[in-house]
Amino acid sequence: xxxxxxxxxxxxxxxxxxxxxxxxxxxxxxxxxxxxxxxxxxxxxxxxxxxxxxxxxxxxxxxxxxxxxxxxxxxxxxxxxxxxxxxxxxxxxxxxxxxxxxxxxxxxxxxxxxxxxxxxxxxxxxxxxxxxxxxxxxxxxxxxxxxxxxxxxxxxxxxxxxxxxxxxxx
Amino acid sequence: xxxxxxxxxxxxxxxxxxxxxxxxxxxxxxxxxxxxxxxxxxxxxxxxxxxxxxxxxxxxxxxxxxxxxxxxxxxxxxxxxxxxxxxxxxxxxxxxxxxxxxxxxxxxxxxxxxxxxxxxxxxxxxxxxxxxxxxxxxxxxxxxxxxxxxxxxxxxxxxxxxxxxxxxxxxxxxxxxxxxxxxxxxxxxxxxxxxxxxxxxxxxxxxxxxxxxxxxxxxxxxxxxxxxxxxxxxxxxxxxxxxxxxxxxxxxxxxxxxxxxxxxxxxxxxxxxxxxxxxxxxxxxxxxxxxxxxxxxxxxxxxxxxxxxxxxxxxxxxxxxxxxxxxxxxxxxxxxxxxxxxxxxxxxxxxxxxxxxxxxxxxxxxxxxxxxxxxxxxxxxxxxxxxxxxxxxxxx
Numbered sequence: 174x175x176x177x178x179x180x181x182x183x184x185x186x187x188x189x190x191x192x193x194x195x196x197x198x199x200x201x202x203x204x205x206x207x208x209x210x211x212x213x214x215x216x217x218x219x220x221x222x223x224x225x226x227x228x229x230x231x232x233x234x235x236x237x238x239x240x241x242x243x244x245x246x247x248x249x250x251x252x253x254x255x256x257x258x259x260x261x262x263x264x265x266x267x268x269x270x271x272x273x274x275x276x277x278x279x280x281x282x283x284x285x286x287x288x289x290x291x292x293x294x295x296x297x298x299x300x301x302x303x304x305x306x307x308x309x310x311x312x313x314x315x316x317x318x319x320x321x322x323x324x325x326x327x328x329x330x331x332x333x334x335x336x337x338x339x340x341x342x343x
Numbered sequence: 344x345x346x347x348x349x350x351x352x353x354x355x356x357x358x359x360x361x362x363x364x365x366x367x368x369x370x371x372x373x374x375x376x377x378x379x380x381x382x383x384x385x386x387x388x389x390x391x392x393x394x395x396x397x398x399x400x401x402x403x404x405x406x407x408x409x410x411x412x413x414x415x416x417x418x419x420x421x422x423x424x425x426x427x428x429x430x431x432x433x434x435x436x437x438x439x440x441x442x443x444x445x446x447x448x449x450x451x452x453x454x455x456x457x458x459x460x461x462x463x464x465x466x467x468x469x470x471x472x473x474x475x476x477x478x479x480x481x482x483x484x485x486x487x488x489x490x491x492x493x494x495x496x497x498x499x500x501x502x503x504x505x506x507x508x509x510x511x512x513x514x515x516x517x518x519x520x521x522x523x524x525x526x527x528x529x530x531x532x533x534x535x536x537x538x539x540x541x542x543x544x545x546x547x548x549x550x551x552x553x554x555x556x557x558x559x560x561x562x563x564x565x566x567x568x569x570x571x572x573x574x575x576x577x578x579x580x581x582x583x584x585x586x587x588x589x590x591x592x593x594x595x596x597x598x599x600x601x602x603x604x605x606x607x608x609x610x611x612x613x614x615x616x617x618x619x620x621x622x623x624x625x626x627x628x629x630x631x632x633x634x635x636x637x638x639x640x641x642x643x644x645x646x647x648x649x650x651x652x653x654x655x656x657x658x659x660x661x662x663x664x665x666x667x668x669x670x671x672x673x674x675x676x677x678x679x680x681x682x683x684x685x686x687x688x689x690x691x692x693x694x695x696x697x698x699x700x701x702x703x704x705x706x707x708x709x710x711x712x713x714x715x716x717x718x719x720x721x722x723x724x725x726x727x728x729x730x731x732x733x734x735x736x737x738x739x
Binding site: 182183185197203205261275288306309329 | 347348358359361362364368373376377379380381382383385386387388389391394397399402403409410413418419423424426427428429430433434436437440441442444448450452453456457460461463465466469470472476477478480481482484485488496498499501502503509513734737
């Protein structure tokens with residue numbers, strides 16, 4: 174299958190910046206991704222174990238009488254990301270079910286590390302009050318100190334540990 | 344003026360449609376940039392592919408400059424934007440854990456959604472991990488609740504933290520970004536074992552890239568030196584007044600008295616003198632918006648009412664005209680100036696000296712003088728209900 178080349182990164186960067194700018198113009202805040210996952214977890218726990226959600230400190234903040242419109246906003250945004258990503262994959266002929274990995278590691282290894290990475294990212298995004306999109310990129314876009322701090326910590330740590338996990342990627 | 348959400352002009356349903364559209368654009372750009380590939384993303388950490396750095400830095404700089412430009416043209420009120428608050432300890436710990444997650448998983452949340460959308464199974468597993476991670480955080484929350492809310496610095500901005508001006512910081516940021524783009528290009532060439540060129544040869548080889556870099560620096564210098572919208576408007580008004588190039592309808596003190604007493608026309612008298620002077624003596628029915636506070640968006644509802652005639656009153660005609668021109672530049676419509684300002688109202692109406700023989704007009708003025716003085720004695724001036732502006736709330 175032929176693969177269509179990716180967009181020039183600088184053009185992609187300007188476009189991403191414009192999307193972020195449009196988001197700020199519309200909503201007064203930046204983009205987000207991890208917030209939607211928090212929403213899913215909170216709603217799930219509130220449905221499956223309502224007593225627990227009403228008693229545990231963390232859930233109580235989000236399961237008040239008034240459902241927060243912000244949470245739904247992020248859910249819609251993430252549904253949009255799925256659609257947008259799919260459309261892009263469609264036009265660039267990149268739609269395929271597969272596990273992306275280097276030949277020297279097993280599929281199971283890749284999936285275990287993907288799961289671990291996801292767990293850590295989900296945990297870290299809570300402490301960081303947002304992920305690469307919501308805290309780092311959006312924060313940097315509005316020149317918030319936290320945005321730069323989180324960005325440096327994410328990528329700095331990535332470089333610091335890259336050597337230990339080089340076999341996963343090279 | 345944006346942000347739109349604070350203006351109550353978009354319904355909740357339409358807001359969600361906008362969220363969906365923004366998400367679609369976001370997902371499309373991320374996928375087109377190649378962020379749906381964990382190998383490409385992880386390449387950043389091994390020097391094989393710096394796409395993340397390029398896209399990320401370019402996007403951040405574009406947004407920073409865009410906010411300044413939007414502010415300059417009065418499209419966006421940047422004081423209402425959500426600034427991610429800084430909780431030092433929690434942000435560092437979070438960033439470090441996320442960095443570790445990145446090198447293990449090869450995705451971040453946004454990119455994993457994008458990759459899952461085109462069928463990457465590893466991305467779907469990563470998303471499963473995200474949900475577990477959030478759940479773990481939630482369950483153990485009491486353990487670190489204090490830490491999570493600790494070392495709070497509020498909505499601080501990076502240039503204040505570093506003690507420089509906003510303009511200088513953005514220039515440094517753009518410079519570092521461009522420098523990083525060039526350096527990482529050479530690192531990439533070296534690690535992927537491509538033939539390398541000297542910097543000078545590369546500049547000859549890529550004339551457009553070189554021009555783009557120089558262009559970006561020049562554009563940045565221009566943008567960071569743009570005056571604020573307020574400065575721009577004040578300068579324009581001063582120029583117009585100096586050259587006398589403006590046309591504003593005038594209303595005389597006599598006509599104004601007639602409007603106040605006899606007609607039920609919808610008028611708003613805006614006294615722009617300082618509060619201390621206004622409260623001593625002002626035209627009946629006049630509300631006070633001191634000249635230096637005219638820029639406040641709190642008056643937007645009051646002055647923005649197109650149907651009512653806004654009559655600007657300063658101490659003298661010059662001050663009245665200045666206020667009216669500022670209001671016009673701020674986009675308010677249906678504006679008039681009191682000829683001669685408050686001085687003329689006091690001299691011609693309140694201190695009207697009755698001649699021995701009165702014509703019709705003088706008769707009216709004499710009567711108006713007494714009635715207006717009576718109204719002033721009652722001292723019932725209207726208070727403007729300020730427009731409530733909400734700062735955007737955010738957070739993931």
